[in-house]
Amino acid sequence: MVAACSEERFSRVKQDAGLPIRATRWCLAHAGIAMEQVEAVVWYEKPLLKFERILVSQLLGFPWTLESFRRTAMTWLTDKLWVKNALCKELGIRPERLLFGDHHLSHAASAFYCSPFERAAVLTVDGVGEWASTSLWQGEVGQPLRRLAEVRFPHSLGLVYSAFTAWLGFRVNEGEYKVMGLAAFGQPRFADQVRKVLRPTGDGGFAVDTRYLRYHQSATESYSAAFVDLFGAPRFPGAPLDPTTPEGRRYADVAASVQAVLEEAILVLCGALHERTGLTDLCLAGGVALNVVANRRILADSPFRRLYVQPAAGDAGGALGAALWAWREVLGGAPTPAGLVPGMGRPWPDEDLERLLTELHLPFRDCGEELLDHAVEDLRAGRILGWFQGRCEWGPRALGHRSILADPTRPGVQETVNARIKFREAFRPFAPSVAAGAEDRYFDLLPGGQGPAEWMCVVADVKPDARALLPATTHVDGTARLHVVKPQANPRYHALLTRMGQQTGHPVLLNTSFNLKGDPIVATPLHALSTLQASGLDAVYLGRFRVDRRDLPGADS
Amino acid sequence: MRCADVPLDLALRPVRALAFRLPGRPAAEMAELSQAEAGGGLDMLEACERTARADLRRQFFLHALDQLRRSRLFRQRAAALAQARSRTTAVLEDSGYIASHGIRGADPLYSELGELRFLAYVWLAERRSARRFAAYQRLMAGDPAAAGMFAEIGRDGLLHVTYSRAELDLARQRGEPVTSALWAVRRRCAWQAWMRFSRRVGDLFAGLWLAVVYLVVLGPFSLLARLLERDEPGLLAPEADDRSAAQRAWEQA
Ligand SMILES: [Fe+2]
Numbered sequence: 001m002v003a004a005c006s007e008e009r010f011s012r013v014k015q016d017a018g019l020p021i022r023a024t025r026w027c028l029a030h031a032g033i034a035m036e037q038v039e040a041v042v043w044y045e046k047p048l049l050k051f052e053r054i055l056v057s058q059l060l061g062f063p064w065t066l067e068s069f070r071r072t073a074m075t076w077l078t079d080k081l082w083v084k085n086a087l088c089k090e091l092g093i094r095p096e097r098l099l100f101g102d103h104h105l106s107h108a109a110s111a112f113y114c115s116p117f118e119r120a121a122v123l124t125v126d127g128v129g130e131w132a133s134t135s136l137w138q139g140e141v142g143q144p145l146r147r148l149a150e151v152r153f154p155h156s157l158g159l160v161y162s163a164f165t166a167w168l169g170f171r172v173n174e175g176e177y178k179v180m181g182l183a184a185f186g187q188p189r190f191a192d193q194v195r196k197v198l199r200p201t202g203d204g205g206f207a208v209d210t211r212y213l214r215y216h217q218s219a220t221e222s223y224s225a226a227f228v229d230l231f232g233a234p235r236f237p238g239a240p241l242d243p244t245t246p247e248g249r250r251y252a253d254v255a256a257s258v259q260a261v262l263e264e265a266i267l268v269l270c271g272a273l274h275e276r277t278g279l280t281d282l283c284l285a286g287g288v289a290l291n292v293v294a295n296r297r298i299l300a301d302s303p304f305r306r307l308y309v310q311p312a313a314g315d316a317g318g319a320l321g322a323a324l325w326a327w328r329e330v331l332g333g334a335p336t337p338a339g340l341v342p343g344m345g346r347p348w349p350d351e352d353l354e355r356l357l358t359e360l361h362l363p364f365r366d367c368g369e370e371l372l373d374h375a376v377e378d379l380r381a382g383r384i385l386g387w388f389q390g391r392c393e394w395g396p397r398a399l400g401h402r403s404i405l406a407d408p409t410r411p412g413v414q415e416t417v418n419a420r421i422k423f424r425e426a427f428r429p430f431a432p433s434v435a436a437g438a439e440d441r442y443f444d445l446l447p448g449g450q451g452p453a454e455w456m457c458v459v460a461d462v463k464p465d466a467r468a469l470l471p472a473t474t475h476v477d478g479t480a481r482l483h484v485v486k487p488q489a490n491p492r493y494h495a496l497l498t499r500m501g502q503q504t505g506h507p508v509l510l511n512t513s514f515n516l517k518g519d520p521i522v523a524t525p526l527h528a529l530s531t532l533q534a535s536g537l538d539a540v541y542l543g544r545f546r547v548d549r550r551d552l553p554g555a556d557s
Numbered sequence: 558m559r560c561a562d563v564p565l566d567l568a569l570r571p572v573r574a575l576a577f578r579l580p581g582r583p584a585a586e587m588a589e590l591s592q593a594e595a596g597g598g599l600d601m602l603e604a605c606e607r608t609a610r611a612d613l614r615r616q617f618f619l620h621a622l623d624q625l626r627r628s629r630l631f632r633q634r635a636a637a638l639a640q641a642r643s644r645t646t647a648v649l650e651d652s653g654y655i656a657s658h659g660i661r662g663a664d665p666l667y668s669e670l671g672e673l674r675f676l677a678y679v680w681l682a683e684r685r686s687a688r689r690f691a692a693y694q695r696l697m698a699g700d701p702a703a704a705g706m707f708a709e710i711g712r713d714g715l716l717h718v719t720y721s722r723a724e725l726d727l728a729r730q731r732g733e734p735v736t737s738a739l740w741a742v743r744r745r746c747a748w749q750a751w752m753r754f755s756r757r758v759g760d761l762f763a764g765l766w767l768a769v770v771y772l773v774v775l776g777p778f779s780l781l782a783r784l785l786e787r788d789e790p791g792l793l794a795p796e797a798d799d800r801s802a803a804q805r806a807w808e809q810a
Contacts, residue, residue: 059783060782066771099806149793150795151790152789205790237650238647359614359615530621
């Protein structure tokens with residue numbers, strides 16, 4: 001694999017749902033190839049089947065789906081149905097070279113073909129693709145991926161979780177992380193009510209009771225009045241949320257309940273998948289695979305012993321899976337390892353950075369060989385740094401290429417980062433990065449979780465004696481969304497962690513994505529500098545150059 | 558960032574002043590300004606990355622920082638003015654905030670317009686913003702924090718008008734077609750205003766037409782759909798598909 005990047009990093013529209021024109025152009029330019037040389041372009045799903053599903057849902061909801069029909073007809077008839085024409089026109093693709101994967105097949109391929117396994121069970125769980133919302137697969141190198149079973153719309157774990165996300169006042173398709181974080185503050189005392197909405201069917205699958213939901217008939221609402229009768233008034237977006245108040249407690253308890261029921265359903269699916277395959281290695285993809293707490297539960301309580309999670313488990317990863325599927329199964333390409341590393345996006349060589357900073361007339365320091373010493377000195381002094389190194393990350397997590405870093409052992413650092421930079425909910429902890437080999441000193445990572453931990457895709461228990469040492473990165477339930485850094489995955493970041501360890505005794509850093517609340521992760525040095533100006537970061541390291549916030553014009557105080 | 562003053566805009570001024578007194582309006586308008594400035598700041602960062610001229614790169618960078626700062630100030634003001642549980646608080650909370658504005662289309666504004674027209678655009682847009690901000694300063698005279706904010710922003714804005722104007726003057730001296738660039742930008746703005754308007758009208762009619770289609774065409778089919786409905790919860794066997802992988806890959810269904 002040569003290059004991969006989400007459109008949002010170019011367009012600056014978070015989770016941009018438009019065609020990935022700029023990302024595609026950049027990938028081609030980076031690889032130094034023209035579109036005429038491209039043998040196949042693969043779209044990650046079947047647009048006509050998806051349209052069929054939407055239309056059928058609206059027919060079934062007649063006459064209550066008028067508004068939803070108008071909305072979807074406007075977007076589909078003007079836009080989404082013609083994705084083939086639009087792609088061919090915008091990118092100059094020859095129509096005969098444009099192929100279409102299947103949504104869940106793309107997810108499954110993105111997990112299995114990036115995994116280190118020769119044979120594995122594959123589970124894909126998301127909101128919905130064409131018709132499927134969950135699929136069970138078996139993968140074997142040299143064989144096509146085999147679909148064993150599926151759950152179809154409107155029965156969907158992802159959409160039910162999103163309904164609760166909306167009810168809790170968070171943005172659907174994005175606030176799901178917040179529900180997961182909030183869940184740790186609550187008790188699952190509403191689990192029986194949640195089971196009315198989502199129940200197991202006894203065959204390894206599940207069913208939803210659509211009386212409580214609206215997502216199958218509405219473009220804007222995901223839960224019904226019956227849902228509100230069951231769980232009470234929804235939280236207004238932006239209203240304060242404090243899990244220590246009775247109202248906040250109720251929201252936390254509902255979050256805990258839906259998280260618990262989701263985990264149960266996933267474990268049942270895992271049981272069925274294990275039974276059908278007899279395998280002990282599992283690959284996961286689909287938006288629900290971003291639920292790192294559920295992933296830990298799979299390691300703890302399912303029959304699977306080793307886990308691989310596609311880091312871009314959401315639909316962004318569908319592009320990668322679709323391409324890998326076509327390479328292996330349509331074009332008959334060699335089964336070479338995909339070679340996915342955290343940095344697959346645009347690189348910024350030091351020469352370019354130096355020229356840019358010089359042309360902007362910004363005071364900067366060329367740290368040269370002493371880059372790590374300077375950064376560690378900053379961190380030890382309690383400064384919060386932007387770390388912009390190498391290529392932009394693949395997937396939704398910052399993994400030491402576009403990260404905000406701080407010393408997690410300093411008291412109050414979580415509050416400082418929240419108040420000065422991220423402005424996010426106080427109930428969400430930050431993630432710790434740790435140099436590979438040292439994780440066992442601080443964390444009890446379940447066996448089989450090493451792979452996902454390199455991509456921040458699973459939580460681990462923080463050892464009791466390390467909790468006081470790392471308060472900013474330990475969640476209220478004693479877990480952490482661990483990021484284990486190997487030298488081959490990100491040499492400079494690994495070196496920084498190692499140097500931190502030499503000087504402080506702890507090769508650990510607080511690592512959060514380099515962006516302001518609501519923005520996509522920074523992609524270019526200009527985004528990094530504008531974020532430096534807008535936030536309470538103390539300095540940013542662009543390659544080997546350090547820019548201090550006080551040297552930027554008009555920095556907010 | 559929108560540019561030229563269209564006559565309609567001027568005619569609507571008294572109406573807007575009245576509308577501004579409606580509850581929730583100031584907060585909503587501050588939120589809109591914030592979005593517009595954020596989108597403009599992103600356009601400006603793109604220009605900064607792409608221009609071949611080192612001196613303009615710095616100018617565009619400073620301009621972008623100013624716009625992004627304005628965006629934050631407007632946002633803070635909107636948050637302070639918005640009533641709890643209003644639509645504005647929900648919009649401000651939404652991290653897709655910029656998605657409804659931001660940059661659209663494959664090409665950034667700078668690449669689409671080219672340098673001269675981009676500068677013409679900056680000048681026209683900043684001049685218009687200066688007038689709008691002055692109008693807001695008057696409308697919000699009763700809110701000292703807002704008045705102070707607009708006064709400060711006005712000073713920054715003046716710098717932007719001045720530099721873009723100076724660049725256009727220099728271009729004119731070099732013999733570049735500045736006048737036609739200004740007209741091209743004005744035409745583009747008018748065209749876009751027309752497109753926005755006709756899109757709204759089009760959406761309205763399309764909505765009515767689709768409602769008719771829904772009731773007349775979908776109605777009967779909905780009965781059929783219900784007869785054929787298979788609600789199948791739980792794990793299902795995949796549907797048989799005897800197409801080869803290559804055949805399947807060709808088709809959109
Ligand atoms: Fe998906």
